[in-house]
Amino acid sequence: MKVAKRSYDAVIVGAGGAGLRAALQLSEAGLKTAVLTKVFPTRSHTVAAQGGVAASLGNSTEDNWHWHMYDTVKGSDWLGDQDAIEFMCKKANEVVVELEHYGMPFDRLDNGKIYQRPFGGHSQNYGKTPVSRSCAAADRTGHAMLHALYQRNVRANTQFFVEWMALDLIRDADGDVVGVTAMEMETGEVSIFHAKATIFATGGAGRIYYSSTNAFINTGDGVGMAARAGVPLEDMEFWQFHPTGVAGAGVLITEGVRGEGGILRNSSGDRFMERYAPNLKDLASRDVVSRAMTTEINEGRGCGTDKDHVLLDITHLSPDTIMKRLPGIREISIQFAGIDPIKAPIPVVPTCHYQMGGIPTNYKGQVVAPKDGNASSPVAGFYAAGECACASVHGANRLGTNSLLDLLVFGKSAGETVVEDIKSGNLSLKALPEDAADLALARMARLENQTNGTDVHEVRLAMQRTMQKHAGVFRFSDLLKEGVTKIMEVAEQAKHTQIKDKSKVWNTARMEALELDNLIEVAKATMTSAEARKESRGAHVRDDAPDTAEFPNGRRDDEWLKHTLWYSEGNRLDYKPVNLQPMSEDVDPIALATRTY
Amino acid sequence: MTMHRGRVRWHCRRALLELDIVLTRFLERDFDQLSDAQLVDLQDLLNLEDHDLWAMVNGSTECSEARWMPFLGMFRESGRESTIDNKG
Numbered sequence: 001m002k003v004a005k006r007s008y009d010a011v012i013v014g015a016g017g018a019g020l021r022a023a024l025q026l027s028e029a030g031l032k033t034a035v036l037t038k039v040f041p042t043r044s045h046t047v048a049a050q051g052g053v054a055a056s057l058g059n060s061t062e063d064n065w066h067w068h069m070y071d072t073v074k075g076s077d078w079l080g081d082q083d084a085i086e087f088m089c090k091k092a093n094e095v096v097v098e099l100e101h102y103g104m105p106f107d108r109l110d111n112g113k114i115y116q117r118p119f120g121g122h123s124q125n126y127g128k129t130p131v132s133r134s135c136a137a138a139d140r141t142g143h144a145m146l147h148a149l150y151q152r153n154v155r156a157n158t159q160f161f162v163e164w165m166a167l168d169l170i171r172d173a174d175g176d177v178v179g180v181t182a183m184e185m186e187t188g189e190v191s192i193f194h195a196k197a198t199i200f201a202t203g204g205a206g207r208i209y210y211s212s213t214n215a216f217i218n219t220g221d222g223v224g225m226a227a228r229a230g231v232p233l234e235d236m237e238f239w240q241f242h243p244t245g246v247a248g249a250g251v252l253i254t255e256g257v258r259g260e261g262g263i264l265r266n267s268s269g270d271r272f273m274e275r276y277a278p279n280l281k282d283l284a285s286r287d288v289v290s291r292a293m294t295t296e297i298n299e300g301r302g303c304g305t306d307k308d309h310v311l312l313d314i315t316h317l318s319p320d321t322i323m324k325r326l327p328g329i330r331e332i333s334i335q336f337a338g339i340d341p342i343k344a345p346i347p348v349v350p351t352c353h354y355q356m357g358g359i360p361t362n363y364k365g366q367v368v369a370p371k372d373g374n375a376s377s378p379v380a381g382f383y384a385a386g387e388c389a390c391a392s393v394h395g396a397n398r399l400g401t402n403s404l405l406d407l408l409v410f411g412k413s414a415g416e417t418v419v420e421d422i423k424s425g426n427l428s429l430k431a432l433p434e435d436a437a438d439l440a441l442a443r444m445a446r447l448e449n450q451t452n453g454t455d456v457h458e459v460r461l462a463m464q465r466t467m468q469k470h471a472g473v474f475r476f477s478d479l480l481k482e483g484v485t486k487i488m489e490v491a492e493q494a495k496h497t498q499i500k501d502k503s504k505v506w507n508t509a510r511m512e513a514l515e516l517d518n519l520i521e522v523a524k525a526t527m528t529s530a531e532a533r534k535e536s537r538g539a540h541v542r543d544d545a546p547d548t549a550e551f552p553n554g555r556r557d558d559e560w561l562k563h564t565l566w567y568s569e570g571n572r573l574d575y576k577p578v579n580l581q582p583m584s585e586d587v588d589p590i591a592l593a594t595r596t597y
Numbered sequence: 598m599t600m601h602r603g604r605v606r607w608h609c610r611r612a613l614l615e616l617d618i619v620l621t622r623f624l625e626r627d628f629d630q631l632s633d634a635q636l637v638d639l640q641d642l643l644n645l646e647d648h649d650l651w652a653m654v655n656g657s658t659e660c661s662e663a664r665w666m667p668f669l670g671m672f673r674e675s676g677r678e679s680t681i682d683n684k685g
Contacts, residue, residue, distance in 0.1 A: 039610060039612070042612075042646060043610075043611060043612045043647060044612055045612050046612075047612035047613065047646075047647050047648070048612055048613050048614070048647075140648060143646070143647070143648055163607070185604075185607065186604070212614075213614060214614065215610075215611060215612055215613060215614045215617050216610055216611075216614075216617045217610050217611075217612070249618060250614060250618075251614055251615050251618070252614070327657070328648075331651075331652070331655040331656075331657050332615060332655075334655065335615070335619075335654075335655050335673075336615070336618075503603075505601060505603060506601050506602075506603025506604045506606070506607060507603060508603055508606050508607050511607070
């Protein structure tokens with residue numbers, strides 16, 4: 001089969017915040033840059049980010065990057081790499097101010113500076129008191145950010161391939177990445193995008209869970225492609241469950257609601273977070289709040305007929321504050337819970353929200369994997385940023401507002417690294433291997449010719465239910481073990497999906513089948529990595545690793561202070577050390593400590 | 598002008614879960630019955646930014662085009678019927 005080829009300096013897969021920020025860096029440097037995206041750029045899931053972007057500007061309260069770094073390391077439960085975290089926190093002010101100059105309409109203080117509000121897990125003086133660090137544009141921060149970045153990219157002549165779905169990574173005999181294959185949805189034709197550099201910015205895969213705040217497009221396409229190409233996935237056992245998804249719908253209520261004074265209450269009306277996190281209370285880190293809520297529900301203090309949720313109360317806030325600062329929240333609550341939060345509290349439950357793990361990268365955005373005794377050897381030509389990547393700044397638990405910061409800092413950093421690598425001559429257009437398109441074409445042909453196969457929707461549902469039951473907020477040793485067997489069975493079914501409609505043009509059934517190939521890689525990685533990690537840390541909490549005097553919170557630094565690496569081939573695990581050393585001498589390492597709020 | 602049904606269907610994939618939920622039931626129940634003319638109107642509606650479309654669905658802003666009103670009604674009805682419906 002003849003496959004069309006296109007050549008670029010760089011090809012970026014994904015046009016959310018990370019992809020657009022990386023693209024901007026490349027296009028403004030004069031590199032020929034293609035961005036592939038399965039939806040129109042401003043319809044990427046970054047649009048949904050409500051809360052804000054963290055930066056220690058200190059506009060509302062005293063702040064500095066050292067405090068931000070401490071909060072992020074502590075939030076990560078010490079699994080984050082301290083060099084990458086230092087890099088991100090130091091760069092925060094620069095990327096936020098840059099965005100302001102691109103036209104991002106941040107909320108303002110009366111003195112004209114960017115308004116900042118408090119957010120869970122962010123503090124002054126190394127955990128002492130909450131700090132106002134989140135820069136926001138009402139509750140449309142992600143939307144405003146994406147538009148500012150998209151418009152800037154249009155100005156910089158970035159070439160967009162809209163409604164193109166990337167299929168597989170192309171690696172040559174040296175293991176170097178030389179591009180991707182992709183399908184144009186309008187024609188169903190497969191093309192090769194041959195490039196000096198390939199950047200993945202495809203977002204997360206929150207749709208592996210049954211109950212998720214993620215839009216349906218979040219199918220982990222880059223993560224799945226990387227796994228199929230033999231790149232390991234890092235720390236995939238760590239998924240953030242956002243405390244406040246609307247019960248029964250999954251739709252997110254931003255943490256900003258608690259930043260503005262929202263209070264979580266149980267069936268007795270108690271402000272239960274006072275018992276779990278006496279200092280930060282409702283603004284404690286997301287995993288702490290999610291587990292507290294789950295404990296309240298499990299111990300019979302849940303609300304409603306089935307006692308299966310708790311309440312988020314903002315009835316004490318003035319209607320003016322709600323309308324001005326949190327307008328979208330009111331509409332969501334009315335539509336999906338049938339409740340006006342000005343008058344009554346909103347029913348909420350912890351809901352899968354964010355993928356902490358992903359494609360392993362360093363702070364430069366280079367994808368790294370073990371090679372010749374080096375645990376973090378760069379894969380030439382391959383870069384990643386944003387939720388699909390694991391830098392690792394979020395470690396075992398991400399702080400709210402650090403995701404928009406992550407995609408800005410590491411999107412830019414990946415772009416800068418590519419520009420340097422190309423200009424210095426480190427990266428050139430390597431020859432395409434003979435079999436460049438074979439993997440993608442084989443997947444397409446398999447789907448085309450499958451008979452007596454499985455149903456895409458049923459397999460996806462089986463995957464989502466398996467993940468929800470076996471690897472949820474609380475994890476149980478026996479359920480995890482069973483979960484590995486079950487998810488491998490589901491993965492077997494996913495190999496035989498069949499579509500009835502074989503048409504080439506705009507065949508959404510084919511796209512969903514191809515997406516499932518990516519989701520299932522993520523699901524296998526998550527379940528296998530979670531089963532193996534025999535400790536509790538951050539978002540990964542097991543019944544057989546309880547809080548004891550010897551091992552507070554069930555964390556076992558003696559055995560498990562290490563990153564998981566999962567390989568798709570053979571469903572195999574490996575590990576690499578956590579980098580506890582910051583990148584500069586400006587700061588001492590944040591010493592291991594028990595994580596309490 | 599004839600729209601490809603598959604294309605319009607794909608444009609029902611949104612950035613916001615709120616819209617995915619309200620559009621899922623609509624796709625199952627109402628989409629196949631739409632005429633070609635309705636399909637063009639729907640595509641125009643789907644060209645709106647997610648937050649603007651969502652604001653019209655939840656009634657916080659007024660619908661700017663009369664021809665979109667029937668769709669918004671169908672979306673709202675779908676949203677009310679849906680809880681978690683994992684088609685994505």
